[in-house]
Amino acid sequence: MAWGQRSNFVSVPTDCPQRDERLGWLADAQVFLPTAALNADVAAFFTKWLRDVDDARTPDGGFPNVAPRLVGVADEGAPGWGDAGVIVPWHLHRVYDDPRFLSRALDGMCAWVDLIHRHNPDLVWRHRVGPHFSDWLAPGTPTPRDVIATAYFAHSARLTAKAAGVLGHEDTARRYHRLADDVRRVFAERFVTVDDAGADGPRVRVAGDTQTGYLVALAFELLPARLTGAAAGRLAELVGSAGPALLTGFLGVALAAPVLDAHGHSDLAHALLLRDEVPSWRFPLRHGATTIWERWDGWTPDTGFRAPSMNSFNHYALGSIGEWLYRGVAGLDQAPDSTGYRRLLIRPRPGPLRRASARHESVRGTVAVSWERDEERIILCVRVPPGATADVYVPTTDPGSVRESGVVPGTGDPHVAPVPTASGQVFHRVSSGTYRFTAAYAPTDAPSGAPGTVRPSPVPGRGASNPPVRQHEEDTP
Secondary structure, three states, X not given: OHHHHHXXXXXXXXXXXXXXXXXXXXXXXXXXXXXHHHHOOOHHHHHHHHHHHHHOOOOOOOOOOEOOOOOOOOOOOOOOOOOHHHHHHHHHHHHHOOOHHHHHHHHHHHHHHHHHHHHOOOOOOOXXXXXXXXXXXXXXXXXXXXXXXXXXXXXXXXXXXXXXXXXXXXXXXXXXXXXXXXXXXXXXXXXXXXEOOOOOOOEEEEOOOOHHXXXXXXXXXXXXXXXXXXXXXXXXXXXXXXXXXXXOOHHHHHHHHHHHHHOOOHHHHHHXXXXXXXXXXXXXXXXXXXXXXXXXXOEEOOOEEOOHHHOXXXXXXXXXXXXXXXXXXXXXXXXXXXXXXXXXXXXXXXXXXXXXXXXXXXXXXXXXXXXXEOOOEEXXXXXXXXXXXXXXXXXXXXXXXXXXXXXXXXXXXXXEEEEEOOOOOEEEXXXXXXXXXXXXXOOOOOOOOOOOOOOOOOOOOOOOOOOOOXXXXXXOO
C-alpha cells in the first residue's frame, strides 16, 4: 500500500503509474484517502488536487470522473466517482481539523447534490448524471446500480449538511439534512424488504442481495435501527459463504472490514485478512507482489495474466483495507465527533494475531499504539500527543486484571481514569503522555456474538477539560 501510494501520488493521485492511463480517477482517490492520510501527511497534496477537481466541474455543477479533466472521458461523474468531490474534503477536515477544506468545497458540494436531485426528483438515482461504473471490478453478482447510486446520493447529501453545519451555515445544513433523511427513507422503501416472521428476528434483504449492497446500506446508515443487526447478519452470511471472502470491487472493499467490525463481526474481518486464495490480499503477496493489484485475479496459476490492456499491478484502490489495519487491528482511531485526533479512540481488535503496532503523525503530534499478547495476557502501549485525550479499551477477559505501569488504574494517578460501563467492563480515559497497560487475555475462537466473546462497550460522553501532560519512562511505542 505504501509503495503504491508513493508511486501514484505525483502531482495528482493517479490510478496507476505504469501504463498509458495515469489519470486522477476520483473514486480511486476517495476510497483510498483514509488509508493514505494515515500513511503520510497528504494535506498539501490533496489541497492542490481539489483545485483540479473544482476546475474540472461542469457548468451545471457536476464533478468529473477524473481530474484534471481528460478529453474523451465522460465529463459528469459516476456514483461514487463524482461523490469524491464531497467525500474527500469532509475526510480531510476530520483528519486535519481545518475547516478551509470545507469552505473551499461547500459550493461545489451543494451544486453536486442539487444536480443529482434535479435529475432524480423521486430521490432514486436512476437517471444518470454521467456514466455508471457500479462497484468496479467486483467479482460475482453485480450490485444493482440504482442501489449504489442512491446510497451515495444519501451519503453526499448528509456530508454536505455536516460541512455546512461546521461552517455555521445552519439553514443550508438543515436543508441537506432533510434531503438526506428523505433519500434514506426512500432507499429503505424501494430497496429493502423485511420479513418479520422469523423466529430469530426480522429477515432483511437489500435489493440484489450482494455484499456491496449491504455494505453501503450499513456504512451510510440508510437502514432503520431495528434492521441493522439483521442486515449485518446477512452480510456476514454472504461473506462467510463466499469463503469467507470478499466479492466486492473498488467501492465495496473500503467499507468491508470497518462495517463487519462495527457490527460485531471482527472475526470475519480478520479471516479476510488471513485468506490466501483469490480474492484476497495475501494471494498477491504470496506471489511476489510489492504493490496492490487492480484486479483480485490479475494473475493466477491457472489462468495466467488477465488482458494486458487493463491489468495493472500497481493500483491502490483495493489497498483501502489499510485504514482498518490502523483503526481496527492496531486500534489507532479517533472518536466519531473528533477532528484532528483531539479525542483518540484506542481499541485494538487482536483476533488471532499476536502483535501489531501503528504510528501516525497527527496535527497534534505523534499518536502511537503497539500491543502484543500470548495465551494469558496482553500488553498495550499508547502514546497520546499534547492537547489530546484518549479513551483506551484494553481487550481482556478479566477487567479487574487491568494495570497501568503495574498499578490499578485510578488509584493514585489522576491522569488515568477508569470509566465504568453498563456491561461491567471499563475503558480508561487518559491525558497526553505514554502509557503501558497489561491485562489478562484468554483468546476465544467463538464466532461473532457468541458467549465468551469480549466486546468493548459503547463510548460514553467526554468531559471538556484536559488533564495536565504526564509522561511514563517505560515502553513508549
